Amino acid sequence: MIATVFPLVGRRLLSSVAILLIVSMLLFVVLHVLPVDPAAMSLPPTATLADIEAMRREMGLDQPLPNQYMIWLAKVIQGDFGASIHFRRGVLGLVADTLPATVELAVLAMMIASALGIVGGLVLFHVRGSRKEPVVDFGSIMLLSIPEFLWSLFFILIFGVALHWLPFTGRLDPDLRVPAGTGFLLFDALMAGRLDIFFSAARHMILPSFALGIAFSPTIMRVLRSSLIDVYQEDYIHLARLRGLSERRILLGHALKNAILPTLSLMGVQFGFLFGGTLLVEVIYSYPGLGNLMVDAVRNADLPIIQAVGLAYCAVVLIINTVVDSLYMVLNPKLRLR
């Protein structure tokens, strides 16, 4: 099985690298038609025109665009993403500090979205054809119409401001210090044996991860429902009925296993959107991740950061998609036969 799937996965991986390269090129072009001058911005206001000119030459800005790109790419491959103009720090360090927070949030949100999506999909499927269907279906369209940033604000209003149940700024209570480690706070806190930090971090993540998770669950629900409806047309379902299996056993033991595959491949695409959705949620909850770094950089026209963060988002999305596609190939028996 591994032998047949391996070349497929390899090809998928190769195309991901190619896509990342094209994305980096596009990113470079978009950000270099800007009216702002990064050389002038990275110098103090007292700099003379000659200083700026020297800086431009040092940054390679006097070269034609394709050359500039090659210079940048060569540095990036060596792990040098340049320095932030605004923070006066290496970009790689900034991204490495914030990426784990965002990934942690996104993974938690995806778990919530999947759980809600699968349960909701089963409910939607269960009520099909009954009088409850229009109501439940109407509800799912309503859910579909609330994007993550509206959920975020809504949760703040209810659980933060009105009920005072949960915190809604930052990643930890102010009197606690982030333990050193991987940057994945929940993991680091457990490793350090600090349950107080673990629970504080978890409480801070409840609202943002639920806001994201709920926003992305309706699509999963609807796809699961329609693929369950498709699966129920198959002969083996009728056969299972003839064999006298209970409806519950047919649904959970036979139909769900087959219906989950198209849902899984959709989840890969959804995770890409969800990972982008963290940006707004982070801004609203002042959550110190990639999204806040990005918005700060955009406000300050901090090109090296925008470039690196944009690339980081794409890289994560491509990695997720590759993993999901590979999983799909491994799990799908039809692909194994080829």
Place this chain on the structure above:
Amino acid sequence: MMRILPPWLRSARVLGGLTIVVIISLCAVFAPLLAPHDPNEQDLIATFLPPVWAKGGQAAYLLGTDSLGRDVLSRLIYGARVAMMVAVLASFGAMMIGGTLAYIAGYFGGRIDSLIGRAVDVWMSFPPVIMSLILMVGLGVGLRNVILAIILVDWTRFCRVLRSEVLVVARKDYVAAARLVGFSHWRTVTREIVPATLPLLITLVSLEMGIAVIVEAILSFVGMSVSSNTPAWGQMIADARQYIYDSPWNLLFPILAIFFAVFGFNLLGDGLRRTLDVRLTATQRV
């Protein structure tokens, strides 16, 4: 009463969605007539007033006032202008680019199809919010650039879905017959293929309008859309978020406005998908 309506209008979803969209459109068009106040008129003595039904509310300000004493209801009504303008222009722009490429890819197939497919793959690897932010950095702030950014990000939604549909239709016998009769490529696509895919196209436009409203709200929330003297829902949210303890109401109303608009477009899109799709059975359609 239902009999005289064309079949596609007989669905509750389509009617409901259309009603919401028409209400918002009317607000947008007749904003100066409907709004009780100038949306930028400040009343610094009457800041953070709650809505009229809450304690301390005033009849002059039905939904209360914001941090500068501006009338929230008037700002919501004027905000519909920005939302509808972006919804209409951005979705049609995205449809034009995405649709054209989808017809080319699906009809001609082969190398041009795989080229367009690759372009879609590249675009899809970018989370839409991130891509529109980066484009706004490149294009500069302002409503026109917001519309342009949405078009440049979202054409793939049309291209991806429509292409597979065109692929199916283009292999139909009647399309081959049209070619045999001597129709040019152009005429075959516009007379035979476009009409067959029109239901899908209309549905996608409706859904895209909802997405455009959300993206505009996001961009004006982070301060990259309209200038501060043009009322927009996302901006109202950003404003109200700073004074969340003083007046939670101010945050609630623009949230509801965005939800209402997006819900209208989604309901309409979902209803149209069911009623216009000839392949769905009668029971599935209801």
